């Protein structure tokens with residue numbers, strides 16, 4: 001399963017990329033707004049593309065098809081790795097069909113049902129982003145749609161990749177793996193929780209204490 005980092009923060013991106021922990025990046029307008037300041041958003045996307053060699057999702061902010069297609073074409077010209085992120089609305093699916101037909105990679109976002117995921121696949125989406133945590137927030141079992149979408153895509157032969165999103169803790173990531181998601185996007189906090197284990201820390205401390213007793217170096 002591919003792991004993407006869900007952020008537009010370049011320091012976080014550099015740290016994870018240099019450690020070889022991530023395969024790509026997802027952003028959204030809220031994440032981009034946190035880091036933009038005086039900078040041009042396109043400059044930020046270009047810089048992310050220089051740091052990470054993998055799919056980089058950049059989301060449109062237009063709400064009409066024409067505007068989404070215009071923004072999508074322009075974003076996709078920034079770098080070969082740009083994936084144009086589009087909301088799962090009628091206008092978004094129309095834009096997805098147009099952009100996918102032109103060979104532009106797309107990520108259909110804000111997916112909250114298996115039926116929506118089927119429509120995105122039919123529109124030619126490269127990735128579908130079901131939002132697990134936000135479904136949990138309103139009392140559903142968000143992971144259920146990951147399993148359902150996997151079943152439906154396999155049953156009908158769609159090659160749209162399932163990108164589990166809005167993952168809030170390591171258990172979400174584990175379940176996404178077990179359900180056969182193609183990719184998962186995580187905030188840094190969740191990524192490093194996957195990496196760390198108290199028994200690893202305790203084990204290392206013991207090894208080093210035992211070795212120190214020998215007074216030798218390697």
Ligand code: G3P
Nearest residue numbers: 006026133134165166185
């Ligand atoms: O990739 C989608 C993600 O950014 C949404 O996460 O935690 O805001 O629901 P969250």
